[in-house]
Amino acid sequence: NAGVMQNPRHLVRRRGQEARLRCSPVKGHSHVYWYRQLPEEGLKFMVYLQKENIIDESGMPKERFSAEFPKEGPSILRIQQVVRGDSAAYFCASSPIGGFGANVLTFGAGSRLTVL
Amino acid sequence: KNEVEQSPQNLTAQEGEFITINCSYSVGISALHWLQQHPGGGIVSLFMLSSGKKKHGRLIATINIQEKHSSLHITASHPRDSAVYICAVRSGETSGSRLTFGEGTQLTVNP
Numbered sequence: 001n002a003g004v005m006q007n008p009r010h011l012v013r014r015r016g017q018e019a020r021l022r023c024s025p026v027k028g029h030s031h032v033y034w035y036r037q038l039p040e041e042g043l044k045f046m047v048y049l050q051k052e053n054i055i056d057e058s059g060m061p062k063e064r065f066s067a068e069f070p071k072e073g074p075s076i077l078r079i080q081q082v083v084r085g086d087s088a089a090y091f092c093a094s095s096p097i098g099g100f101g102a103n104v105l106t107f108g109a110g111s112r113l114t115v116l
Numbered sequence: 117k118n119e120v121e122q123s124p125q126n127l128t129a130q131e132g133e134f135i136t137i138n139c140s141y142s143v144g145i146s147a148l149h150w151l152q153q154h155p156g157g158g159i160v161s162l163f164m165l166s167s168g169k170k171k172h173g174r175l176i177a178t179i180n181i182q183e184k185h186s187s188l189h190i191t192a193s194h195p196r197d198s199a200v201y202i203c204a205v206r207s208g209e210t211s212g213s214r215l216t217f218g219e220g221t222q223l224t225v226n227p
Contacts, residue, residue, distance in 0.1 A: 033214075033215075035215075035217075041219075042202070042217045042218060042219040042220055043202065043204070043215075043217040044217070045214040045215055045216070045217075048214065056214060058214070059214065089157060091159060093159075104161075104164070105149065105161050105164075105215075106161065107151075107158070107159035107160065107161065108158075109156075109157065109158040110157050110158065110159070112157070
C-alpha cells in the first residue's frame with residue numbers, strides 16, 4: 001500500500017536542459033497536485049490534474065513548464081530549458097477526490113532539482 | 117501581506133515543554149491543514165480542520181473560524197518533533213483544489 005512515489009529524488013541539470021519529474025499517486029487516487037518549494041521559501045501551488053485533464057494550472061509559470069497525468073502511468077511535471085531559478089524541491093500530492101472535497105492529501109517525498 | 121501568516125518563524129524548546137504554533141489567515145476558507153516537513157524534506161499531513169478541535173496523540177489542532185486563526189499544540193515535546201510545521205488553507209474564494217501555504221515554523225526540541 002505505497003504512498004505517493006516521486007522520482008527522481010534528486011535531479012541535476014545544466015542550464016538549457018530538460019527536467020522531467022514523475023509522480024505516482026496513492027493507488028486509487030485520481031487527483032494529483034504539484035507544489036514547488038524554492039530555497040528558503042514556502043510551498044506554492046503549481047497545478048492540479050485529474051486523469052487526462054488539467055483542472056487548475058493557475059500556479060504554473062507561463063513558459064517552459066507543463067504537466068500531464070495520462071490515463072496510464074504517472075503524472076509528469078516537465079520543465080524545458082531549465083534555468084538556475086528553477087532549482088527547488090517539487091512536491092506531488094494526491095487525493096481520492098478533488099475540489100472542495102480534497103481534504104485528504106498524501107504528499108510524496110519530493111524531487112529536488114538543482115540547475116547548474 | 118501574505119494570506120497565511122504563521123508565528124513564530126522559529127521556535128526552540130526543551131524536551132517536555134508545551135509548544136504552540138499559530139496561524140492566521142485573511143481569506144474565507146473551506147478547510148485548514150497542518151503539515152509537518154521533516155529535515156529530510158518529506159511532508160506529512162497532520163490535520164485537516166474546518167471547525168473546532170482535533171487531537172492525535174500529543175498533537176492538538178484548533179481553529180476559530182470567526183477570528184480566522186488556528187493553533188497547533190504539541191504536548192510533552194520530544195526531539196523527534198523537530199521539524200518545520202506548515203499551515204495551509206483551502207480558500208473558498210479560489211479554486212477548491214489549491215492550497216495557500218504559510219512560510220512554516222521551524223521547531224527545534226532539545227534533549
